[in-house]
Amino acid sequence: MAEEVSDSPNPWVADHIRRFVETNGNARSGMNDLLLTTRGRRSGKLRRTALLYARDDDRYVVAASNAGADRHPAWYLNLVADPDVTVQVGAQTFPARARTATAEERLRLWQLMISMMPSYREYEKATARDIPVVIIEPSP
Template sequence: MNDTIHDNPTPWIADHIRRFEETGGHPRPGMADLLLTTRGRRSGLLRRTALAYVRDGDAYVLTASAAGADRHPAWYLNLLATPEVTLQVGAGTFTATARQATAAESARLWPAVVAAMPSYAHYRTATTREIPLVLVTPTERAG
C-alpha cells in the first residue's frame, strides 16, 4: 500500500499544515494545533489535516465541526472506518487510537472546547447535525 501522505487540499488548511511544519508545530501562538493523519476509508491513502485540540487527561479532543457545515469532515469519517491514526503535536509524532466521545463526555468537554476556540459555539448553531467530539489516545510515542 502507498504510504505517501496526502495533505488536505483545501487552500487554508494546506497553508495551516505548511505553517505547522515551518514553525515546528506552533503555527498559531496561543492555540493548540496538531496534524492528524488518517487512512482514507475509500482510497486507502494516508490523509493529513490540521486541527485545533484540547486535552482531557492523556487524550487529545478533536472537534468534527467542518466549520459548521451540514456534512461531517472526511477525516472524521476516515477515523470511524480506521481508528488507528497518527498525530503530530509540536515536533513529536506518535500513533494513537481515536473514538467518538460518549454523550456524557461530550457534555462535559464542550465548555472546554468552546473556551479554547469560541467559533465552535457558532458552528454548533450553524448546522442541524450533532458535531461529534473525538478522543484520540496515544498508543505509542515516537520521535
C-alpha cells in the same frame, strides 16, 4: 520507503499544515494545533489535516465541526472507519487511537472545546447535525 501522505485539499488547511511543519508545530502562536493523519476510507491513502485540540489528562480532544457545515469532515469519517491514526503535536509524532466521545462524555468535552475556541458555539448553531467530539489517545 515511507508511505506518501496527502494534505487536505482545502487551501487554507494545506497552508496551515505547511506552516505547522516548517515551525515544528508553532504555526499559530497561542493556539493548540495538531496534525492528524487518517487512512482514507475509500482510497486507502494517508490523509493529513490540521486541527485545534484541547487536553483532557493524557488525551487529546478535537471537534469534527467542519466550520458548521451540514456534513461531517472527511477526516472524521476516515477515523470512524479506521480509528488507528498518527498525531503530531509540536515536533513529536506518535501513533494513537481515536474514537467519538459518548453522549455523556461529550457534554463536558464540548464545553472544553468551546472554552478553547468560542466560535464552536456559532458552528453548532449553523448546523442541524450534532458535532462529534473526538477523543484521541496515544497508543502504548
